[in-house]
Every structure is written in structure tokens, then in C-alpha cells.
Amino acid sequence: MKTIFVCQQCGGTSPKWLGRCPDCQAWNTLVEEKTAPARDSRAPTSSSRPQRLPQVAVTKEDRRRCGIGEFDQVLGGGIVAGSFILIGGDPGIGKSTLLLQAVSRLSEQGSALYVTAEESARQVKLRADRLGVSPRDVFLLAETSLEAILERVAELKPAFLVIDSIQTIFTAALDSAPGSVSQVRECASRLMQVAKGDGIPTFLVGHVTKDGAIAGPRMLEHMVDTVLYFEGDPGHPYRILRAVKNRFGSTNEIGVFQMKDRGLAEVSNPSELFLSERPDGAAGSAVVPALEGSRPILVELQALVSTTSFGTPRRTTMGFDHNRVSLLVAVLDKKVGLSLPAQDIFLNVAGGVRLDEPAVDLGVMAALASSHLNRAIPQRTIVFGEVGLAGEVRAVSHPDLRVKEAARLGFNRCILPAGNLKNLEAPPGLRLMGVKSAEEMLEDIF
């Protein structure tokens, strides 16, 4: 049998060992693996024939909803028969909990097989007890061998299948270790044949590496129909389920959950939750309408600017890109004349949410200025806009959704890019104030 060296990060191959992957430039990621036995190259005669496009028969997709609204929504309105879904996330974020809750509900529509390759059946049972669910038609299988799993699937013919996780199962056809690129690829492709062939919707749990990608080759993401990421800060109860790829729906969907002592609860009104602990009249706090997918969510930014007691000032940011903050501080200095040289700067997004939208720039600036000047931003004022290097405020996408959400939560004043005012109707009770520069924003906001 031939051996090749496979990069465990990108899946690139090389005929000989190298210290650095020639494809992704990662160090020490090449591992020797035996190549899979060649499949019969004489393809079976297939009955598929080319068809004229207009003649392709379209049957309406049959979607199954599990009843957890946030979950169904992220999947594009329910689960399509035969879909192959990958759920990635950090360890301990709640993937197993989410899937156990989902299949418990789904099993009312047909039996579900939950393959637990990481935990024992007893551990899963204890979790189910904690969640307060005891679905009759969820079958647990503590198994790591792919062949055994496929046999049980053929016997049981479940309506739903969960593999928790794809990195811990292995096929005897390859002798590389579970979790290696070839194992993950082979196991996933054999499971996919079953999912597609028998129309069984299959959920794969995938681990995330330290740089945030699903471990194993990128090709796992290419193979599946849907890739969902379950994110959140372990120190906070909020979790966001995000579709990053979906062949059966929009990738603009997110679901918000809260981890409670009895499992994950849906949060259908995230803005309200994220603002619920906002201090009254405190300097350094600004509210921005961030867009998560197609959904506007109001979040609170908190800044603390204080005179540094050591030589080099500290810049600590949580939930926001560090470099972006440095840039905004530089713009404040150069273009607005608000200089923060010998100041420690701390910036935090409340609730452990991560924001990576430029639309929150203006909010970051407002929070920094508010803390530095020790002046509170009026409680019912909201601010958004992208800031350029010259201190100019640029228009952002979907201002309509943002202002609507602000009005719904009782804000009465919104500072936004002047460029966004065109064709924008002010919702009742909300006064729109367009600004062209960061300086102008600071004149208006207090």
C-alpha cells in the first residue's frame, strides 16, 4: 500500500515528509498516512441522463421542523431530507446539548440514532435527565467504529442520525488514527453516501482547532450541505448558532440561545437580553445596532479609559478586533483632536458577543470618548456607522433594519451616517441624526 504525507490542517499532500506544509505553510502538520484502497475505476453504469433545464421535475422540499425555532431558522426553515449538516464549535460550548435537545424533539416525527463516540451512553442519559427529556424514540449507540455504526444504521433505519463527533470515529479500511485527515474524510464520505442514499438527515459534530476552523481538512466543509458554528464565550451564558454555509437556505441566519441549568433556551428577543444589565447614565457605555446575518441585535459597548500607571499604556479589547480599536484611537487623536496617548484603554462588548462589523466603529468611538470625557451618552441614544481613516463616517448596509430595531426597543435618537439617510424613513418615536464625520458625531451625541 502506498503511503503519503497529509497536512492535518489543510489536507494538502506530499510524497515525502516535509517540516512545513507547502500548501498552507503550517509547520509540523504533515503526518504519514496510508492511501485508501483504490476504488474500482470502472464506474457502474448509471441511469442518469442529461435533461433540459426546464424539464427538470421540481418537487417541493420537504422540511422537518424540530420545534426549536432558532434552530429551525438557522437551517433555513427546517431540515431537508438527506441533508448532511456539520456543527462545529469549541469544546464545552454546548454542541452535544443542542443536538440532544433537537433530536429529542425530532424523534416525535421518527426515530433518531444518536451515536456517541466521545461519551458513554450513561453520560448522555445523565445529560438527558438534566435536560428533562426522555424521548422513547432516541436510540443511543456508544460506538467509534464506522463499520459498526453503518451496520446499526442499516438495521434501525433511523429517520435522523447524529454522529458526535466525526473526529472520534474511524474506519478499519484505513490504519491512520481517528481524527486524522484521511479518517475524517473517509468516514464523512461513507456517512454521506448513506445520508444521501437513504435520505437520512445526518448531523456531524466537528471539533474546532485553536484558530477556529473545524479540525480536519477544509474539504469536510466542502462536502457537507450545511456548516453551522456554535459560538459563545464560555464565561457567558449566551450562545450563537451561525450558518456559514447552507445549500438549503440563507447563510445570513443566526440563532441565539442561553445556556441554563436545564439546557439551552431560545432567546427570541436578544436585544432586550443584551441590554438588560446596562447601567443607567454611566460614562463609557454606548449602544450599537449590530447586524448578525439578517438580524439586527442591539449590544452595549463598554469602554474604560484611564491614565496609565506604567510606561506603556495597555489596550485590552474583548469581543472586538484589537487592531480596529487601535485604528479608531488613532483617528480620534489625529482627526478629532481627542488624544489618548498615556491612557490604558479597555473595550468590552457586553454579553460576550463578538462583533466584526465596521458598522460599530462609530459606537466604539462614542464609548471611548464618553469614558475619556467622563460624560454619559443619553440613555436612549443609539449610534452606528463605519469610520474611515480621515475620520469620515461612511454608510453601512441595512440601516432600515437597524433603526427599526432601535425604535422597537424604545430608543428615541439615532446617530447614523448622513449617507444612510437617503430613502430611509424614520420609525415613529426615533429621531435620525445624520453625521458626516466622527467629529460631528461627538458634537451631537452628548
Ligand code: TYD
Ligand atoms: P456540551 O453539550 O457537553 O458541549 P460540547 O458537546 O460542545 O463539548 O455542553 C457542556 C457544557 O454545558 C458544560 O460546561 C455544562 C453546560 N451545561 C449547562 O450549563 N446546562 C445544561 O443543562 C447542560 C446539559 C450543560
Ligand code: MG
Ligand atoms: Mg460533546
